[in-house]
Amino acid sequence: MAEVLIESSRLTRRFGGLVAVDAIDFAVNAGTIHGLIGPNGAGKTTLLNLIAAFYSPSEGTLRFRGEDITRHGPARRARAGIRRTFQNLKLFAEMTALQNASLGLHASNAAGVFDAIAGTPRHRREERAIADAAYDSLAFVGLGPYSDVVAGTLAYGHRRLLEIARAIVARPALLLLDEPAAGLNATEAADLSGLIRRIQAQGTTVVLVEHHMDVVMSVCDTITVLNYGRKLAEGTPSAIQENPEVIEAYLGHGQKPPPQEAHAVS
């Protein structure tokens, strides 16, 4: 519980005059599921994008397993074991589910152009291993029967799962989930909670940005609440649910919370 996997120090991101993430100190313990919640525009997704290096910070530093990774690009962070999913699904639409999942293993293999053309033993060994691991990952999220289906033609819920399968196939140290429950129905959301726990059980630390409070409250070990780019509160789900400042942020200022949140918090 004590080991910190990823840690930010005064992490800041400005867009023009807007400060989306404002000097946030944030730490995720290894092996936990860490929720990031807050009203719309609170800076949750921006923070996630900063951790995944899709944005570069205006100020502040980011450390992963104690190493300063502030200047590392997204591919390098992915290779170091930080994987993510996207809010608006970024799949390889023309590829099969299996091929999509196999891409998650790209960085953990080495066969290159010459191996492929010459058909070296290394190439054949790796291809076999990649196919097996990718299939296992699909089966893990429940997409086993769809391995040959082209990603673009999968049902919406399945596409969400496929993105998760691709992100976890390499058994990353840290998985960043960006609103994985968006657009899912109640049953699918409940299944997702189970899946996130199973991912944790595999040894992957999870950071979860989510509006769906049922999911957040049921799976998270720790929750950080953001508001206007700043950290408002942090604690266990029950502590957060009773925190007056959090309730104020969601219900106060005449700001109308999204329906799911209202339902969960009230």
Place this chain on the structure above:
Amino acid sequence: MSAAPALSPRWSGQSRVAAFVFIAALLLFPVFITDQFTLHMMSLVAINAMVALGLQLLFGFSGQLSIGQAAFYGIGAYTSGLLTTKLGVPFPAAFLASAVVASAASLLMVPITRLSGIYLAVSTIGFSILVHLVLKNEEWLTGGTFGLIGIPRVSLFGYTLRNPVYSYFLCVGSALAVYAALVRLERSRFGRAINAIRQNEDAARSNGVAVTFLKSQCFMIAAFVAGLAGSLYAHQVRYLAPDDFTFWKSIEFLFMVVIGGVGSLFGAVLGAAFVVLLPEWLREIGDYRMLVFGALIVIVMLFGEAGLAGFLRTISRRFGRAFGRHAAGMRPPAATPGPSPSKQDSNG
């Protein structure tokens, strides 16, 4: 369903038969057609097909639109021509050197791989025009507009290939080898990664794909193949002029890929045959030749969005055979190269 899933679809029996028939037809062609000019044209088809295959990898797979492949083709041709005429280097060495020099030149493309869509294309146009100007103006090296003359025939192991049948086999054999190599590449970790880059660069990055490196590799492979083709061309026609390698030639290579079907290797071969042979067949109608050629391109674009390969696939499906399945590739034609510029600008 106990069989382990495969990353690439297996070749069906019909595809294997089709590939066998195709190769056999190519090998037997000179037995039945002995006309020298026809053999020469077929050699040119093979040479052009090589460049088109490389461009298919670059554009069809990795999504990088290059309208500058004639530059690498030209660099390869002149390298081979100069090495054999001025330094007396034997053909096999010059052949390889052409590819190496062309792919070394493609390293200049590394910085521009970060440009998207049309901006990348324009930079490759710029490169193509520059190379043409160098070939034209550096007379001390290239002979300038007079061209490079007296390039020897191909000679292998002390035996000069005088008979056009042999150079036909050399060109067709090289094209087949390139084809086979690219098919293997397409069905590998590398092939999947470059396809992934085309379909969603962000997602590729977030999975640890070294995007710039792979994009540069694609440029190098395409240039390598174009260099080989250039060398074959130099010894096939035995006279090089800068105007063989203008921006227009780059457009022709792009034609081959798009007419054949973006994303299909076999399509690139069909496209090369179309672009090389059609103007020859149309020679009889004289002045109207290129007029009809232009019109035909528009018509092919109107009716076959998956190109000739897609057309073939439709026909074969209609006849209930699977001939085109491998031939036409496994995916629908690629859409826009890169993001639409109009959208980017309107945000400002």
Place this chain on the structure above:
Amino acid sequence: MADQTYFWDLLVGGLAIGCVYSLIALGFAMIIRATGIIHFAQGEVMMLGSMSALSALWLLPRLPAVAVMLAGMIAAGVVSVAMEFFVYRTLRVRRIPIMNVITATVGMSILCINAARIIWGSEPLRYPDLFGTLAYAFAGVRVSPQLVWIMVMGLAVMGILQLFLKHTRTGLAMQAVAQDPDAAQLMGANLTKMMVYTFGIAGIMAGAAGVMLGSLFFSFFQMGFVTGLKGFIAATLGGLGSIGGAMLGGILFGLIETFSAVYLSSAYKDGIGMVLLIFILLFSPTGLVGLWKRHR
């Protein structure tokens, strides 16, 4: 070399040829904005405008310069609209991938070049001096009236286009369609009509460029290819799809080409602009407009 008159000559010459590129680049920019198509036949539209204006002049030798220009503009506008109407619209309706449409525009380009060769022959055709031959003198510097008039008319045409786009209902609707076709259509803009206008105006600009280029040198069935390419590159230099960027890019390209031909190397005059373009793109991957936006 460094003599002053010569410098002013080059400056006016560069600006004049730059105006020609700008007019073509404008057509590229407008079509890219509205449809996403790189219209590679734009140079050929220009060539056909130039040829048609010359034919009008053969029929009516006393035609004043402005009327010749108008004839070229109208002819090129008609050609451009015809292309949109008979070819590109069909491609759009059939939802053909954009790359195939772009290839079709090159096909159209080949078709036009060879049609022109059949109609007007393959010899370069001399344009009469449309704008007189007596040199103008400005503060002791004498410059060719051709160049001055081309510059003036080019700028005038571009100015009128700006006014049209900014201050007329149709112009504003065209801008809206270019920015967001779906929304604009919901607001009642007729997409089909807007496409016709876009191609019409792009053609008219190219026609003006064609008459100018013809009167500077001569008319020739292949004149459109290289000039069209330079116009396209100028449009990219400016930032694809930006009207202001296209005008600036064209003029800049004309100046670079003219000056580098004299002061650097005439053999590489086409190449210097290219190298500069690539450097600008590396520095600012979306052209000059991107550069300007970044520093704002």
